[in-house]
Amino acid sequence: MIKLHGFSASNYYNVPKLALLEKGIAFDEVVSYTGVGPKYKPEYLDKSPLGKVPALETTEGFVSESRAILEYIERAYPQHSLLPATPFGIAKVQEFSQFIELYFELVARRLILNLLAGTEPDSVVLNEVENSLNKAVVALARLSTFEQFAYGDQFTLADIAAILNLPIVRSVGKKFLGKDPLSEVPGLDAYCMRMEERPHVKKIRADAANDYPNFMAHLKALYGI
Numbered sequence: 001m002i003k004l005h006g007f008s009a010s011n012y013y014n015v016p017k018l019a020l021l022e023k024g025i026a027f028d029e030v031v032s033y034t035g036v037g038p039k040y041k042p043e044y045l046d047k048s049p050l051g052k053v054p055a056l057e058t059t060e061g062f063v064s065e066s067r068a069i070l071e072y073i074e075r076a077y078p079q080h081s082l083l084p085a086t087p088f089g090i091a092k093v094q095e096f097s098q099f100i101e102l103y104f105e106l107v108a109r110r111l112i113l114n115l116l117a118g119t120e121p122d123s124v125v126l127n128e129v130e131n132s133l134n135k136a137v138v139a140l141a142r143l144s145t146f147e148q149f150a151y152g153d154q155f156t157l158a159d160i161a162a163i164l165n166l167p168i169v170r171s172v173g174k175k176f177l178g179k180d181p182l183s184e185v186p187g188l189d190a191y192c193m194r195m196e197e198r199p200h201v202k203k204i205r206a207d208a209a210n211d212y213p214n215f216m217a218h219l220k221a222l223y224g225i
């Protein structure tokens with residue numbers, strides 16, 4: 001059986017985890033936190049060269065990088081496809097997913113350490129994050145109306161990208177920018193609430209909440225934060 005290495009409080013780990021759940025593929029979970037190095041799981045670097053979470057263990061070997069893992073899962077297990085049927089539809093889903101990751105997740109992530117450690121961000125970084133998020137918010141409304149799904153009329157990888165990567169943007173916005181920038185995107189709040197009703201999304205959230213104290217204890221033990 002395939003094994004997913006990582007931890008449930010990680011949004012990146014949850015990307016392939018939600019895909020596997022939605023597709024009905026059996027898998028085992030192997031807990032591995034971040035901070036791999038001499039003091040913690042040095043052998044994990046053989047699974048994921050930068051020590052990042054997630055990594056997927058297959059019968060042929062390990063695959064790291066959530067995007068590559070999704071590609072493997074879709075091709076190895078075509079049932080309950082999470083991609084549209086046409087090349088154009090597939091490209092649009094990938095476009096949306098990449099947009100969310102590059103212009104929202106990776107931008108908000110610049111403040112994740114401040115969020116976790118409860119420290120004040122550097123004002124230059126904060127300003128850059130705010131400007132980038134404001135631009136991305138305007139652009140997101142051009143990519144999707146969020147009337148039903150993020151793209152098209154079926155649940156796809158675009159929804160997985162949105163559901164799992166946008167909460168960090170809301171958290172960073174509320175904590176450091178004095179507002180939730182995403183609530184300015186027409187239809188997005190209602191869409192997110194609908195997605196939270198999906199049974200597998202509820203499981204992802206419950207697993208994340210259960211794992212959070214363990215993840216924080218791990219960070220404290222390893223880095224003292």
Ligand SMILES: N[C@@H](CCC(=O)N[C@@H](CS)C(=O)NCC(=O)O)C(=O)O
Nearest residue numbers: 010011012034052053054065066067
């Ligand atoms: N590009 C990677 C990013 C994964 C990532 O950044 N994961 C975080 C956990 S949410 C991590 O492992 N961080 C530890 C580190 O960057 O050293 C992917 O898509 O899988």
